[in-house]
Amino acid sequence: xxxxxxxxxxxxxxxxxxxxxxxxxxxxxxxxxxxxxxxxxxxxxxxxxxxxxxxxxxxxxxxxxxxxxxxxxxxxxxxxxxxxxxxxxxxxxxxxxxxxxxxxxxxxxxxxxxxxxxxxxxxxxxxxxxxxxxxxxxxxxxxxxxxxxxxxxxxxxxxxxxxxxxxxxxxxxxxxxxxxxxxxxxxxxxxxxxxxxxxxxxxxxxxxxxxxxxxxxxxxxxxxxxxxxxxxxxxxxxxxxxxxxxxxxxxxxxxxxxxxxxxxxxxxxxxxxxxxxxxxxxxxxxxxxxxxxxxxxxxxxxxxxxxxxxxxxxxxxxxxxxxxxxxxxxxxxxxxxxxxxxxxxxxxxxxxxxxxxxxxxxxxxxxxxxxxxxxxxxxxxxxxxxxxxxxxxxxxxxxxxxxxxxxxxxxxxxxxxxxxxxxxxxxxxxxxxxxxxxxxxxx
Amino acid sequence: xxxxxxxxxxxxxxxxxxxxxxxxxxxxxxxxxxxxxxxxxxxxxxxxxxxxxxxxxxxxxxxxxxxxxxxxxxxxxxxxxxxxxxxxxxxxxxxxxxxxxxxxxxxxxxxxxxxxxx
Numbered sequence: 232x233x234x235x236x237x238x239x240x241x242x243x244x245x246x247x248x249x250x251x252x253x254x255x256x257x258x259x260x261x262x263x264x265x266x267x268x269x270x271x272x273x274x275x276x277x278x279x280x281x282x283x284x285x286x287x288x289x290x291x292x293x294x295x296x297x298x299x300x301x302x303x304x305x306x307x308x309x310x311x312x313x314x315x316x317x318x319x320x321x322x323x324x325x326x327x328x329x330x331x332x333x334x335x336x337x338x339x340x341x342x343x344x345x346x347x348x349x350x351x352x353x354x355x356x357x358x359x360x361x362x363x364x365x366x367x368x369x370x371x372x373x374x375x376x377x378x379x380x381x382x383x384x385x386x387x388x389x390x391x392x393x394x395x396x397x398x399x400x401x402x403x404x405x406x407x408x409x410x411x412x413x414x415x416x417x418x419x420x421x422x423x424x425x426x427x428x429x430x431x432x433x434x435x436x437x438x439x440x441x442x443x444x445x446x447x448x449x450x451x452x453x454x455x456x457x458x459x460x461x462x463x464x465x466x467x468x469x470x471x472x473x474x475x476x477x478x479x480x481x482x483x484x485x486x487x488x489x490x491x492x493x494x495x496x497x498x499x500x501x502x503x504x505x506x507x508x509x510x511x512x513x514x515x516x517x518x519x520x521x522x523x524x525x526x527x528x529x530x531x532x533x534x535x536x537x538x539x540x541x542x543x544x545x546x547x548x549x550x551x552x553x554x555x556x557x558x559x560x561x562x563x564x565x566x567x568x569x570x571x572x573x574x575x576x577x578x579x580x581x582x583x584x585x586x587x588x589x590x591x592x593x594x595x596x597x598x599x600x601x602x603x604x605x606x607x608x609x610x611x612x613x614x615x616x617x618x619x620x621x622x623x624x625x626x627x628x629x630x631x632x633x634x635x636x637x638x639x640x641x642x643x644x645x646x647x648x649x650x651x652x653x654x655x656x657x658x659x660x661x662x663x664x665x666x667x668x669x670x671x672x673x674x
Numbered sequence: 675x676x677x678x679x680x681x682x683x684x685x686x687x688x689x690x691x692x693x694x695x696x697x698x699x700x701x702x703x704x705x706x707x708x709x710x711x712x713x714x715x716x717x718x719x720x721x722x723x724x725x726x727x728x729x730x731x732x733x734x735x736x737x738x739x740x741x742x743x744x745x746x747x748x749x750x751x752x753x754x755x756x757x758x759x760x761x762x763x764x765x766x767x768x769x770x771x772x773x774x775x776x777x778x779x780x781x782x783x784x785x786x787x788x789x790x791x792x
Contacts (some may be wrong), residue, residue: 515739
């Protein structure tokens with residue numbers, strides 16, 4: 232029987248902590264390190280950067296590789312990541328450069344390409360899932376379109392001996408399926424195995440989510456050593472998966488934490504779709520084996536979806552946010568009055584009256600959606616948010632909040648403003664034969 | 675029967691996909707799964723979040739895992755793409771659901787300091 236494979240989940244989002252990945256390499260006894268860095272809209276921003284002549288891969292790639300590559304190479308740990316962003320080949324070139332600088336010129340670095348379907352989508356003008364209408368009906372130019380591709384190009388690169396595989400838009404769980412398929416020799420029709428791989432990837436893709444991050448609640452849900460929170464390790468034997476962590480790091484892997492992550496961002500648990508397989512976790516069981524060791528078993532695989540999901544990025548104007556605080560008796564009431572006053576002024580202003588805008592009272596009802604202001608709430612913060620087609624218009628609206636200090640309720644202080652450009656994504660679907668993923672070694 | 679906050683017998687995590695929000699809800703003790711199944715129905719959660727959830731709420735039961743997955747549509751004012759809300763992802767929604775009251779039998783276990791009845 233093939234020996235179990237150990238994969239470390241070394242990152243869960245773009246700017247995640249680097250220390251835990253280093254801990255996984257030094258103390259985790261892992262065979263592979265999976266680094267997931269690419270949220271839905273991150274890639275659209277990178278596509279834009281690439282078109283304007285800046286690097287299309289994730290900005291801190293050099294720093295991460297300088298930190299992780301030497302200890303990985305020393306222990307023969309191979310890295311699979313979507314850090315390639317909009318330019319996997321460029322990213323692979325940079326990783327080769329770092330490798331040579333560190334005296335690791337023997338490392339083989341592969342790039343997975345073909346997820347960029349921008350030109351194809353522009354030509355096809357497909358119907359978008361959210362609107363039910365064609366892309367062109369948006370009246371906004373398409374900035375980028377990327378298809379979610381599966382694990383098998385990455386697997387082929389690993390079969391050919393790649394030490395680092397850099398992809399762009401691949402399904403997150405595919406980053407775990409690839410090393411597992413490489414190790415166990417799984418093929419596209421091994422559906423239950425691919426479901427186990429998908430579950431493995433799902434448990435690793437959010438890194439600290441599986442070791443007690445986003446779980447801990449002081450004094451109630453206790454997680455030791457949160458400041459040194461480690462990241463998860465999946466130990467896969469081909470039948471089931473054991474989630475664990477290093478003994479050197481903080482954190483907690485118990486049945487509660489693991490089940491929280493298993494359900495994270497899930498719709499119908501029997502119908503979790505990825506490019507490689509449709510996973511059903513309805514019969515999955517979680518069993519605590521010992522300290523920081525939980526076994527998950529029972530994931531079932533069903534045929535993969537016929538079409539590949541594509542995310543289309545378009546411009547979504549400028550978002551402006553302004554805030555000001557109130558303290559003392561009736562602070563919440565004064566923040567509410569501030570909101571009512573600014574809204575009346577903006578609704579009278581023809582330049583912005585029809586724009587989407589929203590007013591919140593932070594500390595009362597901004598996230599606790601059913602909250603109501605009371606006079607004994609002594610600390611409250613007014614917040615307004617507006618979306619405008621251009622920066623000047625957004626700034627114009629924010630200036631109305633700025634005037635609250637001398638034209639609004641008593642004692643407003645701590646004004647802040649922020650303006651940022653935004654993108655939004657729409658989903659559409661392409662027949663598989665229209666998307667041609669590929670991989671190559673880069674020197 | 676005494677009431678406690680759901681927070682005293684269960685925990686949860688919220689996620690998002692566009693304008694859809696999901697909350698995984700898990701009792702601390704497996705034996706409370708039935709109590710939650712009876713009281714924290716899809717209808718009850720829809721009523722609880724009536725102010726912000728405009729679409730249907732579906733509860734998926736996972737009796738083997740002793741967990742529930744609530745899927746709420748049109749729940750995030752457009753979601754991370756469009757919402758002007760402070761928490762456009764709705765990450766705070768699980769903690770808010772945990773402030774829902776449930777009835778428990780006299781003397782029933784609940785987590786200390788987590789919203790149990792006095």
